[in-house]
Amino acid sequence: MISERSAGQAYQQGVRTIPYDLLKEIAIAMAVSLIVILGLAFFLSSPDVPSVTIQSWAQADPVDFTTTANDELAGTSVTASYGPPYNQGTGSVQSIGPISPQSWAGVHLNVDQPNDFVINPLKQAASNDTQLAGEISTYQAASADQQTKWHDAYATALKDAKVANGAVTVADGDYGPVPAMLARLAQLAQTGALDGLLLSSNHFYQTDYTKPLLFINDGGYIVGLAHDQHLTGNQWGMMNETGLYPGQTWLWLYTLWYQLPPFNQVSYGDLLVVLVMGLLTALLFLVPLIPGLRDIPRWIPIYRLIWRRYYAETKAGR
Amino acid sequence: MSSAAGEPTDSWTAAARRQLERRLPWENLLPDRQPFYVGSWVYVFGVVTIAALIWVVLSGVVLAAFGPQWWHLSSAGRFVNSLHFWSVQVFFVFMVLHLWGQYFMASWRQGRAPTWMIGVVTFAVSIVAAFTGYLSQQNFAAQYIAINAKDAVNSTGVGGFFNVLNFGQMYGLHVMLLPIAVIALVFLHIIQVRMRGVVPPIE
């Protein structure tokens, strides 16, 4: 600790002092940084690529939309079989041996993909459409086995689907009421109604985009756009920004692991990266207490440059 | 407990005042002289980080005042958003330069380990604050960041409580709770430096 009330004196603990105006320093720092920031903002602006909507997705790629909707209704999409925190699935639960915080935490954000993403929006649209209402009833009355058969057959047929005027057509086959239901869902999507239905479902105000984002997540459309902008996990995406803007360069170490085995090969890659980064952050925190790590500054003597005047003066015995 | 004549010896207020006077007298809080070895440009990285943080907060206050949609709809809003975006870049650039400098000066020496530790926590909390900011942009980047990040957050078990897909939650954390945390940590960090003084050169 510097000696009490010595800060204004010419010498502190035997070391010569110089006048140093801290408040002027911060004022200059603020002025210079403001000029730089104003210049950057004025000449370069900031990134703002517009959002994807369910509408833009369904219009751009109706087959991908329909394929995804088919999986949602079947309960086989990535998020429908995900697991906690959304539902009781196991498809995306990460664990390292017995360690599975994701399972321990449990389901807290209940999402029921078949009903939330497909059936309920359709029922709302079917309020004055008896044919659609009938198709929904037929579907819900069928056994789980029958539903699975319809979904599997339709998924296969969609691989060779054709699009005409935004509508998806497939080869003839036994798909039950599924194609008609999903065609109606696609219509809702393409008119923009589904964006609203997924968001507001029974309340007026809403700020939680969990449902529409999970739905979009399950399709291939947004990941294609993200890939173009190098935002995906194995493109160092966490560090990157859209367009010509710098991204989050400070996340370089976090995203680096995702480019390397075993992180990019195992099913628990995310958990493993979090644990590694947690450990490294703890090490950074504890540097003052870790021999070796705290001695590197002596071994790589950058300090000799920083304090060269001090060393010159004390060597000269002044 | 020593005290001036007439001063109560069991007063919490008097004890607190004496503690503060002892640990951080005004001359140490606002010194107008420094040891002469504080004469390197490496020493300005910290204060530039603070300056950048001030511009981050001020531009953020304007953005919050006009609401999260404003910057998409008005060119003035877009400009203020750009100020916010670039001041965040400057903030992180100089914070990391400050970290490099302090590491190679081994600035945790002679009782200054808490200063270093608070600095590391500030770095981590700033990253979380920036993350919630990126999630609050209400554009394509925000969507994809949310979708991509959810798996890592979910794998830690925290996803049900910190839902990156929930704009309202991320926005509230970003404009209120995390700025308070960052500012409080920076304040503590500066107080630590003022209490102990700048670390002497390595001998």
Next chain:
Amino acid sequence: MDQPAGYLHWGFILISWPNLLVIGLMVVLFGLALVLPFPGHSSSVNEEKKP
């Protein structure tokens, strides 16, 4: 400015030119801070005798 940036692909490293520029700038700033003389009072000015 919203067109995707160019990327440098070197081995497993894939970095955008804007990011590389920022990191390069940081290294340059750090180097300059180490070597550039800091304006201030030289030892011959305001010197007082050691107590």
